Amino acid sequence: MKRFLVVLLIVCLGVSSVFANGTTEQAAAPAEQKSVGPIDVYWWTHWSGSMADPLVKQMEAFNKSQSKYVVHYVYQGTSLDVLAKLQSTQKKDLPAVFTGPVEYTGYYAGCDFVIPIQDFIDKDHWDTPALFKISQASYSNLDGRLVGYPAGNSFPGMFVNLDMFKKAGIDPYTSLDNFQDVFKTVKTIVDKGISKVGIGFHNDAYWIAMTLSTQGVPSFDNNDGFSGKPTKCIYNQGKTKEAVYDLLKALHDIYAGGYGIPYGANINNELIPRFASGEFPVLLVTTGFFAKIKAANPKFEYTLLPLPGCDVNRAHDGVPAGGCGWFICDNGNKAAQQGAYEFAKFMSDIHNNATWAMSTGYLPQTQAAVETTEYQDFIKNVYPSAKMALDVQKKSTGSIRNPFIPIANEHKQANDIMLTQVTTNPNADINKVIDDATARLTDAIQLYNSSSK
């Protein structure tokens, strides 16, 4: 009996020493830090590799430029992983800042772990450099206050292989206005024998929602959430239904005819190398991948075109904003939050912004950054298409926006399911696909509404 108690004691000691060991190993930011030494600011992101390297360099420059804060770059996996962690982590373990997609602004505005950056801007009386209209609109909540600050200004569109278009005798600038045209064009090029396959898509469904916004139709009632709370998805109603149907039909036709690279192919190690080596004429992706295309084949002749609409009835009011922004987390550590704000401010410096834009292909988010000498040189010598993209953005009215909804994740998932259903099943019933997606999204909204009282 005595021996046994001794053993039990030893086991308990062992387990509790693990406990003790654990807390000293804890590397996450503690709740309150004494003002001795620099304050740790944790930055969670899904950017890695060549996307993150220039930012990390600028982060190190920020760390060196002042001694109050130290920012740490933490890669957390894909953007879904980052979101998952943010949602489920307890307050004190949250990072100070993360980079999240702009189309999730509606979600961030309503969730409990994000503090609108406008609060910090107001306190600081920062005269923010004039952001492009669409950025300002897309990162704001319903009261017009900035929830996040743009880190990257993305422009979803299509890179096209000029050589192939020339051989086919097609003018890319007029033949890719909407997805029906896209289908006809790639069909022509492939049928003429110029390439074996016609088009590849970035394996991430953000562009479905953006295509609908470009078309000018809302996806949810209450004007996509801008006139009060959304209560249901309207994919299967009215003008939206026509647009969704035409979009899905065109995609279905592309894939049923074998003109598309199987959806889901990895953008980095399959689509870009194949596109850059001249294998197919059209790649639908964002401008942020330009640097990778260039690196894969510096001599490649291409141009960038804006995202097509669903059909000929599309609006021509511009494109919604893409890319990711800095969002500050409510982690109970005011000092770290302030550090995060200072960091975001530092990164918005026009030269930092221009440098990052030049090394990835993302666009700068202010006119001032565009007009820096280095960026002007970049447009002239390296990436002329950037000018087109910037012009389209400038002409965009603020009315073309990503939906402002709290179920951003379910939205993307439902779009992804819609997309994969029509592209991987030649016998897909498009009406049924649309009804399924509508039911899925309406269900998600209703569940959210009932759980957030």
Place this chain on the structure above:
Amino acid sequence: MEIKKKTKKIRYTPYLLIAPSLLLFCMFIYFPFVKSFLFSFAVTNRRGELVKWVGLSNWIRMLSKPEFWGIVVVSLKFALINLVSTLLTSMIFALLCTRPGLFSKSYQLFYSLPLAIASAPAAAIWTFLFKQEGGILNWVLGTHFAWTQEANTALLSCALVNVWMNIGASFIFLLVGFRSVPLEMIESATIDGAGPFGKTIHVMIPIASPQIFFVFFLNIITSFTTFAPIRLLTDGGPSTTTTTLIYAVYKWGIQNGRFETSCVYAMTLFLFIFCTTRIQMALEKRTVYYQ
């Protein structure tokens, strides 16, 4: 000889011996299990905290969605493919190795080696093999599939990786079973004129039935709970073609923050495992022959 153990007093020793284990089981298996069960009757917020009880309406909502049944069907398909492939292949391997011969340890090692490979590196290796253009699997088979992206092949790809990893364990268990068949039985069967096929079916399999039964049991559970290959290869697959119950638990609980939905899937998964093992146990009495 008087055995001291038969005392009238209650001995506390055995209870103390098993107490720490039972305590831990309660903490990380039974308590969360009950919590999962209860939460499936509620609505939660994104932090997993209870908002309100809704009773059966949560289950009714879930069961009336075709998406739910789609996931159930995918899970069953996946489990079936896994079970049949693993069992057949490991049985063939085990039968090949029944008679230990010269250097037989070498190929025995090969058949069981993937057991030591974790799912993350296995997924990494197979991601490479599954490439459409210039991928080795396509080259070997002469096909041109985009294995992890096409609706017809996505589930097969995940199953292939999973089976490859799991054959090792089943192989070892079956090998033990087949090796335990007494040589005299095999010889007398040969004398009776049984060919290799006949011997296998009428002698080897019945004698090894305890191990075969165990391998069945093991594979059912592992095939229902396979997570990493799906997460790393297809992320739930083109539309929902590779979303199994366990993946839905992860997707809805962690990615979408909808705990109540996740708990419904978790309970359904448990129900399936429970029922299949129960059926198996019932069949054990009829089919397993113990020496």
Place this chain on the structure above:
Amino acid sequence: MNERTQQQIQKQGKAFFSFIFKFFLGIVFIMPLIFCIFYSFKPETQIPVTPPTLFTKTPTLMHYAWVLTHMPFFTYVKNSLIVCFISIASQITLSSLAAYGFSFFEFPGKKQLFSVVLATMMIPSDIVIIMNYSLIQKLGLLDTYLALVFPTLISGTAIFMMRQYYLTIPRSLKDAATIDGCTDMGFLFKIAVPLSVPTIASLGLYLFINIYNLFLWPLLVTNTDTMRTVQIGISMIVTSERLEYGPLLAGATCCVVPVILIFIFGQDYIVNGMIAGAVKG
């Protein structure tokens, strides 16, 4: 005489071909692993080339260099090993105690309590993983070793395996020891445990392979790079925005080779351990 040697030659020939066939089949079976290891030394440009070749005229270590410099690989390995060590030590201790209780004692409720233990084998931890994650969160234990080892401190398999072995120790041994004045715990520590060392070794190796390979749980409970395990590290390469396959294969090789070596050298122990737990005698 001639006939007999002819028969012998035939027999040996058959045995030889049978060996070649089985060996070759084995090689084919582990071909993916072989490709991984050999390709990890190929320069990136040669990797997508078909027909696939194992050897290259220009082997390179640059993928390994990439893996070792772009992620704290040794930290990952250290974490994996610490988690394994703590879990295995805990499981062996607790399962020996529990198995001893179940095998050498009679007490009311024994059958029921044992089925409680067996039932845990039917509730795979993946079902309750989300709830456990919630709990760890609320206790503020994210990014700690305690969180990482939490679900693997004890398992039904371990108790089952140890009990199987203890059942083979004859009661008469314990009775004799008792007569000699040995207490219950004394018997456990002085006799039963030393006898069961081979089983413990097998269990330990078997547990090592399983715990080293855990994926979902470490993914959930670690947010910082310094606490991640090797599996999570490799998966980060899989999901990252990389253009090359070389580092992926190099990382996978680094992850896999230690376990394979342990498996090759500890094969017999591991197999014995697995058998002990499987055979329902």
